[in-house]
Structure formats: structure tokens, C-alpha cells
Amino acid sequence: MILLDQTDKRPIYEQIVDKLSDLMIRGVLSENMPLPSVRSLAAELSVNPNTVQRAYNELERLNLTYSVKGKGCFVSAPAKLIVMRRNETLKDFIACVNKARDLGLEPDELKELIDGAYSDTKDKGGIAND
Amino acid sequence: MILLDQTDKRPIYEQIVDKLSDLMIRGVLSENMPLPSVRSLAAELSVNPNTVQRAYNELERLNLTYSVKGKGCFVSAPAKLIVMRRNETLKDFIACVNKARDLGLEPDELKELIDGAYSDTKDKGGIAND
Amino acid sequence: MILLDQTDKRPIYEQIVDKLSDLMIRGVLSENMPLPSVRSLAAELSVNPNTVQRAYNELERLNLTYSVKGKGCFVSAPAKLIVMRRNETLKDFIACVNKARDLGLEPDELKELIDGAYSDTKDKGGIAND
Amino acid sequence: MILLDQTDKRPIYEQIVDKLSDLMIRGVLSENMPLPSVRSLAAELSVNPNTVQRAYNELERLNLTYSVKGKGCFVSAPAKLIVMRRNETLKDFIACVNKARDLGLEPDELKELIDGAYSDTKDKGGIAND
DNA sequence: GTGGTCTAGACCACG
């Protein structure tokens, strides 16, 4: 379900957060579905349960999940997540464009790259927009 | 000359590397010009000399400067730096576009943002391309 | 595990890098094996942890190890290291031969030295070639 | 006469020593010839006279020159220098061969490199042996 | 004066 990269410099709990929110975005985990239990996911990833717990706390803090005592952790609002992610991505995108501009890159060059990305893998795994 | 952002999560030495290479790109520090001495920059930034030293080591490792014991640290090849930065930036840009695509954002939306960035601050401080 | 040479003019951290990469080449430290922790190696060598840390940073920069915060430092690719070392050694060798030639030494003289080195300690501790 | 490499990590005085002893080996500076005065060489190299003085001291320490008060510095025994250099070079050579052997390189491979070096530039600038 | 290395001791985030 999830594959961790031990080489990645980012903390493991952050990777888990990312992977799980990816699954939500892709619809694999949809509203009100239960996440795997802390212990089982920890076992599956060969990771300390504390680390998974921290990831779950983070997800709850971001309002992406809600936890019910004695029952587990559930997906709350994938739709909000997409909006969140879009905003983040657009912010990153603008920062990138500004850097490119300062380096003397031409707008057309960037636009071509966009066309490339969108034509290349039209059906790779994104979510539909309509 | 340089201003550090204490809220920035990245290590101080990395910020110094970035700021100095920015100055090179902008031509403020040009080929064979001396960088401020380790101790003076450390004083200016209210930072430990070791931290500045580490930044200078990093710059030398990147072939952006060369240092002569007893004389100082000098800018080596700003031109290579620009190429380096462009490659990095383009890589980031493509990663960004891919994320945007996977989130269902339309290419036109991104292109508009590009136009915005390029018209907005046409003369802000980038380097000339010709 | 490692013995430092205090008379050596080279910096300590560099000696540590060399010794550890030697151990990798000899197979004492093989892929994905953990290196000793920064603090324990520092204690073993009676050296400041910062110095060991710097050596470990260097090893990671050379792609010989990868480190995971909170877990430790691990060997990544000893095979690449051997190739690296061979290239370095051949470069040194050629430089040496050129110097010898310029000093009027005869090729046969050098070849005899080679034979001497290879017959002398046939089984000293090198790595196998097959 | 001499060209310094500011990029070279070795100290400048050491470079000067090397360059001057090279000139002796090549016969450009032969026995009892005067070396350029400290001040003139310093000017020629755009270097601090102290640095040149240190190089000259080093040369005298190695018995390659002798200085006469009020007259200057003179070449003493280039022949001895060649022997010295040969010994150094052979020591380096053996160290190189040992490293190569430990890395699994074959003696024939090294011998080929020797033949290459000797055939390549038969008349490059070495000194005659007979 | 310069850069470079090292020690001692501290703090942080992560697991």
C-alpha cells in the first residue's frame, strides 16, 4: 500500500503523511473510510509505531482525518485536501516561475514544458477535474 | 550585503551559500572578486565564524569560489552557476507542473500565471539574457 | 577498527574517510551495513564527535554512505567506490611514470618494481579481481 | 620564467621551490648560476617578498642553493637534486603500485601504461640519462 | 591579516 524510501532526507512520518494524503486524493481512501491501525501500518512498514502515530496526529491536525476513540482513524474530507494541495502547488509554481524569470528563461520555454507534461502522460493517474 | 532569515528552517550555512550565489548571479560579485573574509562576514551576520567557514567550504565544493590560504576567498565562475541554477530550476518547474497536472489543474491556468509573473515585475532584478 | 596516525599531516576527518572507505573496499563494511555511530567512533578514536561527523558528511557527499536521522549511517555502494579508487590510482600512476620518465629513469626499472610489488605480498589484503 | 597557479592548494612558497628545482633539473639553472633576487622574483610573480624568501630558505635547507651575503643566491648541485627527485619519485611509484595491486589491477595493465608514457612523448622535456 | 582544523559543550528533530 505504501512504500517508504529510507534514503529520502525527509522524516519518515512526513513521508507517511504524504503517501496517505496521496491515497486520499486518488480516491483509494475515500470519505469516512478507516485508515489502517497504527500498529498494523507500523508493522507493514517495519517502522516504529510512534512514527506512524505522529503521522496520524499530523493528518488530524490538517483536518484530513478524524479519530474515534477505541475505533480508529477515519478519512474526513478529501475534497478539502485537493484544494489545499492545489494552493500549495500553485504557490510553488509561482515561486518557480519567478526564479526562472530571474535566471533569464523565456516564458515560451516554460510553456512548452507545460505542454510536454500534459501531452506526455495524459492518463497517468491524476484526478479528473470535471 | 546579506540578510539572514531567522525563521527559515534551513541551516544558516545553507542560507549563506544561497545568498552569496545569488549575489554572483546578479553580478554584484563577479569573477575573481574577493568575498568578505570569514571573520568579517561572521561578525556582520552575528554568526559564528565556523558557520560562515562551512558555507565557504560548500561554495568551493560547488566550484563557485576558490580560496587561497592567507589571502582570502574569491569568486571563480559565475557563468557556470547560472547554468547550474537553470537546470535546477527547470527540474523543479517540471516537478511542479506534474503535480499540478495530477491535481487536475488546466495548462492554461498555469500559462496565465507565467504571463502574470513575466509582466508583473519586468525589471525587478533578474539577469539579462542577451 | 580504525587507527589514526597522529603524525600524518592530513586532517583527522580525512583520515577517517580514508580508513572507512578502505574498510568498505575490503568488504569489512558491506552494503547497507551500519557504520559505528558518530559518538561511539569519536569515543573510540578519542576525537571530537564533530570531527567524525564531518567525516561522515564527506562520505555521504561521495555517495559512499547514506544517513538516516535517528537511525544511523549506512554503507551504500562499495562497488562504485572501487571504480572510483581505481581511476584515482591510475591517474596517480600515470603522473608518477611521467615524472620518472622526465628524470631519466628507464621503463624496465619501473617494470621490475612492479614485479617486485606483485610477487612480494601476493596475499596481503587486497580485494579479489574475479 | 615561472608561472604560479593561485588555485593550487599547495602553499605558494612550495610551488616556487618546485618550479625553481625543475629549472635546475632541466639545466636552465646550472651550477653556480645566480637565482633572481628575492625582490625581483617577488615583483615578477606579484607575490610578497617574504614568500619568495621562504622559498629560497627552503632551497638552501635542501642544499640546492647557497647564498652569499650581499651577493645573492646561487645554484649549488643540480646533480644531487636529480638523485633526490628520483628517490622521491620511486617511493611514490612503489606506493602507487601497491595501491593498484590492492585494488585488483593487473601488473600487465600497469606495464602497458608505462610503455604508453615512454612512447608517447619521447622527446618532451626530460633530461638525458647518459 | 587570511582560510582551515579541532575541541568542548549545547540544542534540535527524529525514531
Added chain:
DNA sequence: GTGGTCTAGACCACC
């Protein structure tokens, strides 16, 4: 416990 960063203060070789 781990690696990573930072400070403070020292010493060295070089120019």
C-alpha cells in the same frame, strides 16, 4: 539512542 547544526574559543600554516 541517532545524525545534524551551531556557538565559543583555540591553534595552525600561510601571506
